[in-house]
Structure formats: structure tokens, C-alpha cells
Ligand code: NMX
């Protein structure tokens with residue numbers, strides 16, 4: 093069977109040819125306009141980035157190389173004994189544009205686990221940090237420190253040719269993904285279970301199977317399957333989201349994948365982006381405490397209005413691009429619906445009931461362009477049910493996942509020889525002058 097590297101190698105000339113054709117035939121073609129609102133409004137809607145692995149449709153949601161979430165659930169190989177797609181099969185799809193075979197998926201799992209031991213100096217660094225330091229800060233620091241062993245950086249110093257950049261980048265990327273479970277689990281152990289012995293990697297398990305084991309949840313099959321789905325689903329969300337965009341920008345300076353992804357993690361750590369899943373749980377728990385056992389639609393509405401009137405956002409609702417319920421939210425809800433023990437969970441019931449009324453309240457409030465839930469509206473609450481109750485850790489799990497998309501793009505940016513990203517900025521005076529003369 094074809095290896096991952098060969099599958100990428102086979103596609104590189106095809107994509108390079110396509111890029112060359114686009115440049116030759118359309119470099120000067122206008123495909124959109126720039127309005128003042130784009131420049132002062134967080135670049136919302138501006139078509140300004142190349143990102144090949146996934147595209148986000150405002151109505152239908154994410155497509156990974158054209159495949160919807162249900163397509164992926166049907167076509168991407170699961171782990172032995174599991175049903176959910178796994179990180180490795182999603183990574184293969186993102187990197188190559190093709191659905192991997194079962195054998196290719198297993199080989200990739202084995203390759204990753206063999207690379208997955210954390211270097212001793214990173215263990216020491218993480219162990220030296222105070223348990224009060226946010227787990228996301230620790231994750232970003234650990235990932236940045238892994239650049240000590242960057243093959244890309246070493247090869248660049250030796251003066252490799254531009255056409256060879258992608259190979260060293262791919263090696264770094266696979267090493268990075270493979271080490272994330274050990275790094276993320278060590279942070280969890282240090283912060284929440286200090287002194288507890290950690291399991292070692294099991295060569296027969298997939299990336300997420302090992303992550304769950306290292307976290308100390310043993311072989312909890314239901315949690316492992318949930319996290320397999322979660323991590324595959326959160327892997328990529330086109331290029332403009334804050335973490336992916338950051339990885340791309342930093343990578344465009346030829347900074348290595350570890351530094352690029354570490355920067356992305358610090359973007360993910362903001363409450364308007366990945367940290368929202370921590371915030372959702374905090375908010376739903378506060379709602380539960382206030383409402384008590386009388387969980388009616390009217391009481392939830394009251395709580396929603398209280399949040400909005402106090403000037404806060406409703407976490408887990410709204411989106412920069414989506415204008416419908418997030419299909420990732422739907423997929424996670426369907427996972428819950430398929431498990432009787434999850435249907436009975438009070439926190440999962442509360443998420444469901446909130447979803448029944450929140451879009452109506454947000455529409456009446458009239459500010460958000462998208463009154464529907466995003467993926468964060470449910471993801472953390474399911475973890476809570478499984479006993480992973482430490483909210484501050486939730487974005488770390490998102491961070492283990494988002495590497496799939498960010499590193500895919502780093503490999504392709506090198507294979508396509510994409511340039512340094514450097515958009516034009518304008519001062520307020522310049523915007524006004526340009527607008528008046530337009
Ligand atoms: N609750 C209350 N107000 C909201 C919400 C919400 N959930 N979403 C947007 N608004 C407000 C927003 O603050 C803005 O107000 P103002 O004009 O006073 O600045 C107005 O509605 C228009 O915002 P939009 O254009 O609809 O949203 P935008 O594209 O700027 O921002 C989010 C998108 C996701 C940042 C925003 O919807 C939000 O803050 N949601 C809550 C936090 C969240 O769930 N983030 C997770 C996103 C997914 N992820 O994983 O990254």
C-alpha cells in the first residue's frame with residue numbers, strides 16, 4: 093500500500109500545475125471586492141487566503157476536500173473495535189485529499205505512536221511550571237520548546253533547496269502531532285493529579301486511544317469514541333479562523349511547524365475562539381445552579397436574557413462565517429442521542445433545552461448575525477459527563493485536534509512555495525481618504 097509521503101508526493105505536481113495555471117491565466121482577475129467594512133470589521137467575508145484542505149459554507153458548514161461530516165463518518169476508517177472516524181484517517185484525508193484505506197490508517201497510527209515519546213527536556217520544562225498556569229499556556233510553551241529538534245530548521249541552516257522544504261516540514265509535522273497526546277496528558281496529570289504515575293504509550297492503539305490512556309481514563313470505550321469523533325471533527329475549519337490563520341501567517345516566515353503551531357495555540361486560547369468551550373460549561377453550570385431543578389424553557393430564556401442584558405455574549409452561539417447550526421454541533425448531539433447514558437445526563441439535557449430556546453432569544457435580541465450554536469455549545473459538556481470535569485483543560489483537547497488542519501497547510505504551503513504573508517494596512521486617515529475618493 094502507498095505510504096503517506098508517497099501519496100502527498102504524487103499529488104504535489106498536480107497541485108503545483110494547478111497553481112501555475114491559475115497564476116498564468118488569472119493573476120489579474122478580480123474575484124471579490126474590498127469594502128471599508130471588511131477592513132474595519134475583522135476582515136469578515138474577505139476572500140484573501142489560499143487553504144486547500146477544507147472550505148466552510150455558511151449554510152452547509154465544513155467540507156473536508158469536498159466531504160461533509162456525514163460523508164467522513166461513513167468513509168473514514170475507524171479504530172479497531174470502534175465506529176467513529178479517527179484523527180489519523182482525517183489527517184490522511186486533509187494531507188492527501190484522498191480517503192485512506194484501513195491498512196494505510198493503521199500504518200499511520202503505528203508510525204505516530206513510534207514517534208510519540210516526549211523528549212526529556214520538554215517533560216522537565218512542563219514539570220517545572222506552576223499548576224496554576226493555564227493549561228493552554230503550558231501547551232503552547234511545550235509545543236514551542238519541541239522546536240529544539242526541528243528537522244526543518246536544521247535543514248534550512250544547512251541550506252536545503254526550496255523544493256525540498258516540504259519533506260522536512262512533513263517530518264516535523266508528524267513528530268509534532270505524535271507528541272501532542274503525551275504533552276497534553278502530562279499537563280493534565282501535573283495540574284489535576286500531581287504525583288500520579290502515567291501510563292506509557294501502547295503501540296497497538298491509535299493517537300486518541302493513547303491520549304485517553306495517558307490522561308488516566310484507561311480503556312473507557314465510550315469516552316475514547318467521543319474523543320475520536322471530537323478530535324477528527326475539530327481538526328480543520330478552513331483557513332480564516334484565528335488559529336489556522338495564525339499558523340499560516342507565522343509559517344509563511346519559514347518559522348518551523350512547532351513555532352507556527354505554538355502561535356496558533358495562543359490564538360485558540362481566546363474566549364471568542366477555542367476557549368469558548370470552557371466558557372460554555374461555566375455558563376451552563378451557573379445556569380443550572382440558578383435554575384435548580386425547575387428546568388423549563390421559560391427559566392432558560394430568563395437566564396439567556398440576563399446574560400445578554402449584562403453585556404456578555406452567550407458562549408457557544410454565533411459564528412464569523414456560519415449562518416446555520418454548526419454541523420459539528422449536530423454530529424456531537426447525534427453521538428449523545430445514540431448513547432442512552434448520555435441522554436440521561438442532566439448537563440447534556442440542559443444543553444439540548446438551551447438549544448431549543450437560545451436561537452429565538454438571540455434573534456429577538458437582534459445583534460448576532462448567526463443565532464445558532466457552534467461546536468463549542470456542546471463539546472465540553474459531554475466531557476463533563478464523562479468525568480473530565482476540569483473546564484480549563486478543554487481547549488487543550490481542541491488544541492490537540494486543530495494541529496491536524498494547521499500542519500496540513502504548513503506542508504502544502506512549502507510544497508506550493510507560498511510566499512510570506514504581508515497584507516497592506518491602512519491608517520484611519522487613509523481609509524477615509526480612499527473612501528471619499530471612491
Ligand atoms: N451572544 C451575544 N451577542 C453576540 C453573540 C452571542 N453569542 N454573537 C455575536 N454577538 C454580537 C457581537 O458581539 C456583535 O456585537 P457588537 O456589534 O456590539 O460588537 C454583534 O452580535 C455582531 O456580531 P457577529 O457579526 O454576529 O459575530 P462576529 O463574526 O463578530 O463574531 C463570534 C463571531 C463567534 C466571535 C461571536 O458570535 C461570539 O462572540 N460568540 C460567542 C463566543 C463563541 O461561542 N465563540 C466560539 C466560536 C467557535 N470557535 O470554536 O472558535
Ligand code: MLT
Pocket residue numbers: 328329332333334335365412413466467
Ligand atoms: C473554528 O473551528 O475555528 C471555529 O468555528 C471558528 C471559525 O471557524 O472561525
